[in-house]
Amino acid sequence: xxxxxxxxxxxxxxxxxxxxxxxxxxxxxxxxxxxxxxxxxxxxxxxxxxxxxxxxxxxxxxxxxxxxxxxxxxxxxxxxxxxxxxxxxxxxxxxxxxxxxxxxxxxxxxxxxxxxxxxxxxxxxxxxxxxxxxxxxxxxxxxxxxxxxxxxxxxxxxxxxxxxxxxxxxxxxxxxxxxxxxxxxxxxxxxxxxxxxxxxxxxxxxxxxxxxxxxxxxxxxxxxxxxxxxxxxxxxxxxxxxxxxxxxxxxxxxxxxxxxxxxxxxxxxxxxxxxxxxxxxxxxxxxxxxxxxxxxxxxxxxxxxxxxxxxxxxxxxxxxxxxxxxxxxxxxxxxxxxxxxxxxxxxxxxxxxxxxxxxxxxxxxxxxxxxxxxxxxxxxxxxxxxxxxxxxxxxxxxxxxxxxxxxxxxxxxxxxxxxxxxxxxxxxxxxx
Numbered sequence: 277x278x279x280x281x282x283x284x285x286x287x288x289x290x291x292x293x294x295x296x297x298x299x300x301x302x303x304x305x306x307x308x309x310x311x312x313x314x315x316x317x318x319x320x321x322x323x324x325x326x327x328x329x330x331x332x333x334x335x336x337x338x339x340x341x342x343x344x345x346x347x348x349x350x351x352x353x354x355x356x357x358x359x360x361x362x363x364x365x366x367x368x369x370x371x372x373x374x375x376x377x378x379x380x381x382x383x384x385x386x387x388x389x390x391x392x393x394x395x396x397x398x399x400x401x402x403x404x405x406x407x408x409x410x411x412x413x414x415x416x417x418x419x420x421x422x423x424x425x426x427x428x429x430x431x432x433x434x435x436x437x438x439x440x441x442x443x444x445x446x447x448x449x450x451x452x453x454x455x456x457x458x459x460x461x462x463x464x465x466x467x468x469x470x471x472x473x474x475x476x477x478x479x480x481x482x483x484x485x486x487x488x489x490x491x492x493x494x495x496x497x498x499x500x501x502x503x504x505x506x507x508x509x510x511x512x513x514x515x516x517x518x519x520x521x522x523x524x525x526x527x528x529x530x531x532x533x534x535x536x537x538x539x540x541x542x543x544x545x546x547x548x549x550x551x552x553x554x555x556x557x558x559x560x561x562x563x564x565x566x567x568x569x570x571x572x573x574x575x576x577x578x579x580x581x582x583x584x585x586x587x588x589x590x591x592x593x594x595x596x597x598x599x600x601x602x603x604x605x606x607x608x609x610x611x612x613x614x615x616x617x618x619x620x621x622x623x624x625x626x627x628x629x630x631x632x633x634x635x636x637x638x639x640x641x642x643x644x645x646x647x648x649x650x651x652x653x654x655x656x657x658x659x660x661x662x663x664x665x666x667x668x669x670x671x672x673x674x675x676x677x678x679x680x681x682x683x684x685x686x687x688x689x690x691x692x693x694x695x696x697x698x699x700x701x702x703x704x705x706x707x708x
Contacts, residue, residue, distance in 0.1 A: 322352060322354035323356070323606070324355075324356050325355050325610060326383070327359055327381060327382065328362060328384040329360075329385040329432075330362055332360075333361050336567075337559070337563070341627075344622035345357060345614070345623065346359070360381045368387065371384060371394075375394060375397075382607040383601075386593070388593075388662075389662070391420075392423060392663065395428045399599050401596070401597040401601070402427065403430070403596075403611065406427070407427040413615070417431040417631050420434075420592045430595055431592070431593070431595075431632060432633070433559075433593040433627050436558060437492060437495050437589045438655040438656075438658070439557075439561075440455075440555055440581070440582055441553065442552060442553045445576050446552050447552075456580075458523050458583060460583060464553070465532035468552035472552075474549075474550045475533055475542070476533070476551075477551070478537060478545070478554060479492050479542070480492045481683070490672075492589075493675075493682065494660070495588030495589050496520040496523065498587065499582050502514060502520050504667075505665050508666055512696050521685070521692050543564065548570060555582060557591055561577065562649075575647075578648060579650075587659050590656060595611060595614060615633050617634075624636050625642075628646075629649035631653060631657075662675065667707070674703060677703055678696075681698070
């Protein structure tokens with residue numbers, strides 16, 4: 277991850293756009309010298325350490341993750357870890373407000389898009405010393421925590437979306453092969469729809485789910501060889517992006533995918549055997565297969581590379597430290613523990629088939645019960661962030677314009693090339 281030095285005004289403008297108000301950034305700077313976590317406290321340790329993660333509230337995963345970390349008491353056995361539970365829907369906004377005002381938790385898990393903006397605002401602690409200490413023990417997923425040449429975070433979890441999951445029972449019943457191209461995918465989905473009267477495939481397609489749809493739509497853009505920038509300039513209307521959007525729209529126009537179902541609905545239907553295929557992430561796959569009430573389980577769910585020419589996207593989660601923490605040394609020691617063998621082994625149980633900061637393997641019993649997991653671990657190596665290269669802090673704005681246009685095309689029709697050219701022009705004028 278990197279910022280774009282070509283446009284020094286871009287970062288400040290991005291803060292307004294992405295929801296971290298400019299006044300919050302100013303407040304953070306003003307409070308840096310007077311907050312309770314100032315330099316005079318930098319060497320202190322012990323006491324309460326607050327750790328924020330929306331995953332604590334997730335069924336199944338949340339309790340496992342908390343159980344994995346709650347016993348941490350620090351090198352001197354004098355730290356009490358306290359969890360901060362914030363629902364995912366308000367997580368980013370709440371943290372941005374608190375951190376911008378000099379408060380917030382000591383340690384937190386962030387999505388990469390928010391991480392970029394918070395580093396840019398100066399509210400995250402540099403962690404280069406930890407990167408230097410751990411060196412080769414860390415894998416390349418931790419490059420997501422580098423911004424402007426400095427290490428400000430590390431990989432907490434990388435769930436990849438670059439995988440198609442499918443119902444093996446349905447495929448066996450209909451004599452279907454796993455699709456490897458878009459044409460095969462659409463034909464397979466149509467066969468499931470025609471023969472069984474259920475959705476052949478399902479996916480997000482509405483701006484009401486903008487963050488999740490970004491991750492899914494990136495599969496199509498990347499899968500067709502597209503990019504939203506070349507690192508310096510936006511490339512919204514490039515030919516590969518046009519082809520990707522046309523294929524996405526064709527899929528919904530064919531009738532194989534339900535219109536109006538949100539992610540929770542179509543994921544539940546897949547688990548019940550009412551959807552043939554999904555493009556999904558490793559966390560969702562773990563949740564679906566671990567639900568004993570589902571018809572789909574670890575043995576009859578298949579997983580394969582996307583039926584597209586190129587790898588797709590990932591959802592990068594980063595663990596970071598509050599620059600205004602009252603107890604930065606304790607916070608950094610907790611991060612060291614998370615990245616060490618004990619911590620990685622402990623939290624692996626809650627993160628299923630997601631890639632982690634080190635190459636710690638999932639439990640052998642988990643892999644035996646869930647052979648699909650191997651595909652996700654492999655896909656994580658080549659999947660890509662949805663951050664737009666050279667425009668990292670403005671990625672949400674760019675994706676919103678693109679997806680708003682795609683939704684309009686799905687509902688009202690129109691020429692894809694011309695529509696994406698309009699988006700290109702609009703964003704160039706807005707971002708400068």
